[in-house]
Amino acid sequence: MLVHLTIKNYALIDDLNVTFSEGFTCITGETGAGKSILLGGLSLVLGKRADLSSLRDKSEKCIIEAEFEIGKYDLQSFFEKNDLDYEGHTIIRREIHPSGKSRAFINDSPVNLTVLAELGDRLIDVHSQHQTLRLADNDFQFMVIDALAGNRQLLENYRHLFSDYGKIEKELTVLIDRQRDEIKEHDYNLFLLKELEEAPLKEGIQQELEEQYEQLSNIENIMELLSQGFQLLNDEQIGVSNLLAQLKQVSNKLSGFGGLYADLNERIQSVVIEVDDIATELQSFHENTEANPQLLEDVNGKLQRIYDLQKKHGVATVSELLAIRNELDEKIAETESLDSAIVEKRKAVEVVKNAMEDVANTIHVKRRNVLPRLKEQLSKSLGSLGMPSASFKIEVQQANVFKTNGKDDLTFLFSANKGADFGELKKTASGGELSRIMLVIKAILAEYENLPTMMFDEIDTGVSGEISNSMGDIMQAMSKNMQVFSITHLPQVASKGNHHYKVFKVEADAVTKTQMKKLDENERIIELAEMLGGKQLSDSAIAHAKQLLN
Known part of the structure; x- marks a missing residue:
């Protein structure tokens, strides 16, 4: 207010x-x-x-x-x-x-x-003769019918369902489009995943293979160096082991001259033992090392597969290849799970659609039932406004599609004179008639709506x-x-x-x-009298004004 x-x-x-x-x-x-x-x-x-x-x-x-x-x-x-x-x-x-x-x-x-x-x-609803064209608006006509039918709560429920329906349908469309797009990539992703799964990929494998390749490809040089090392230790004349044996004899004799020399002897004994152990290992390495062209080829093949995959996927480490493999695995699993997701989403759409159908049917029935009362109220009120032959042809038919306010198509036609054809309000009614119709409709709405x-x-x-x-x-x-x-x-x-x-x-x-x-009251009498007879107030105009007020 x-x-x-x-x-x-x-x-x-x-x-x-x-x-x-x-x-x-x-x-x-x-x-x-x-x-x-x-x-x-x-x-x-x-x-x-x-x-x-x-x-x-x-x-x-x-x-x-x-x-x-x-x-x-x-x-x-x-x-x-x-x-x-x-x-x-x-x-x-x-x-x-x-x-x-x-x-x-x-x-x-x-x-x-x-x-x-x-x-x-x-x-505030400002209404003038220029705004009566709203009468021809289908949404306004539905609003009038729904007010009389008491459909407010039903329409609120329906609009919530309609919103959910649109949201779930959109989600379904996204899933279907995504499936269509991903199916095109699915086979290629499977191929990439198979390549990565068949490759010898694990953390540290690249360094391990590169070291193995370095050893196998330089086997002759390694064997020669192992032999040289063994000879340096075991040569009869200048071998380290022989020299250490002589040193061991000297330290043994020194150890008898006190604890200081005994400690030195222990250290020399340790060196002798360690050198003997090294000599044994050098001999063992030399005896067990041999050229293996087949293993070299296998190691080289594995390395080349890793290098090729790194180049193909634009990465530099096995860790990154493993991450790509996991990502492909997840993507393929998601693509293969889309079928079940789409089935579930279709079920959800159907549930909301059925609920919406039920509410729309109830709205339709209530709209149809209220039409005779609306037409009667309109005709009766318009009769008092100088339109005794005004009549309406209002019909509600169920459509095949869901709309924002239900599933109905509305026909709202008017005839001002008996025997005249029914037509759309904006084409059939004059400006003055539209004003009176709008006044009557607003008066009817005031009984049912908090306007x-x-x-x-x-x-x-x-x-x-x-x-x-x-x-x-x-x-x-x-x-x-x-x-x-x-x-x-x-x-x-x-x-x-x-x-x-x-x-x-x-x-x-x-x-x-x-x-x-x-x-005030006296001023109203004068104003009404002037409206009736002009500025020159007459007794009859004043009397008429008083009569109108009383």
Whole structure:
């Protein structure tokens, strides 16, 4: 509910402060007095784009602030989603600076126009003759039917399922596409994996093979060196072993001259033993070393396979080849497991699809059952608005595809006169008829939905006194469930309001300003009398005005 509106430095408005109440509020004023300016200012806090030409004083900023009571609108989730402080009395402020910069705030938190417009749509519904084309919108027509059918919770459940269905189907498509792509690589990956598995790959194998290859390829040189080493140790004349034997005899004799020489003798004995052991090993190596061309060829073959694989995969170590082998193994296993994953995902899609089908069928039945009541309410209400022959052909047929709001196709046709063909609303109904139809539909919705504040902008233009009286009755009835505003030229409608405001222009210091005031009972009588008979008030006009109010 709109509680308070402040407008500063906008068009002809210098500084306007107005407080509003619940119920039915009528706003009147002469043509050009500024009723549209008031609505234009309000539209800025509802998210409309700003225009510098609307600044009254080009050197000062324009400020428009609206306070709303939002406790019954269930908007907590909106505030959480947009990281805003939720307050039962929420203030929206819009500033337009002379530089052209525009800023918007919700409870003092800056927001962009998209967020502002989204909130504005849920706070005020501005309805004029130019906006009746929404009647032809299929989504709006479904909204009306679903409101009467009480489908809100069902539709919420359906949309959750529809979202899950789309998500799971997308996951299934990804799996199928992935399988198709990976099947092309599967055989090649198997070939690569087989190459790596057949190669002699383990940690340290490359160094081991390279050392073995070095030994086998230099076997003759190694045998010669082993022989030389053995001869150096065991030559009869200059061999190390013979010389050490002589040294051993000397140290044995020295050891008898005290502990100092005994220790030296022990060390020499150790050297002799170690040299004897080395000589034995050199002899053994020499006896067991021989050329082995076949083994050399085998070792060389293994090394070449490792080198070829490293070059093929662009790596330098066996560790990296082992990592590639493991990766290929996992990839092949994943590809081969995709079949079962796809089967499971198809089952999940089918489960959600069946659940969605059940909810869509329930929605369809409830929509179909409510159509006779909707057509009856529309015809009855439009009859009181000068359209006694208005009739509707509304049909709901189940489609073969899931949509965002169920599985139904909707036909919503209208005929204004008896015997006339049914046709689409936007093609069959005139502007005035569309306004009346929209008024009736909004009145029906008000009985079933918690609608935002309704602002009717001169939708009664061009209608007769009797019909305008009925339009006023409908708006007055709507205001029992919601806040309703009507900007009107008709005294019959203005007299129905619980509150009456007048928009007027004043001139001061050669400057024209638009102002607005709430009328008391006597002021309402004068305003209605002027609307009935002009500025020259007559007794009959005043009497008629009193009669309308009473």
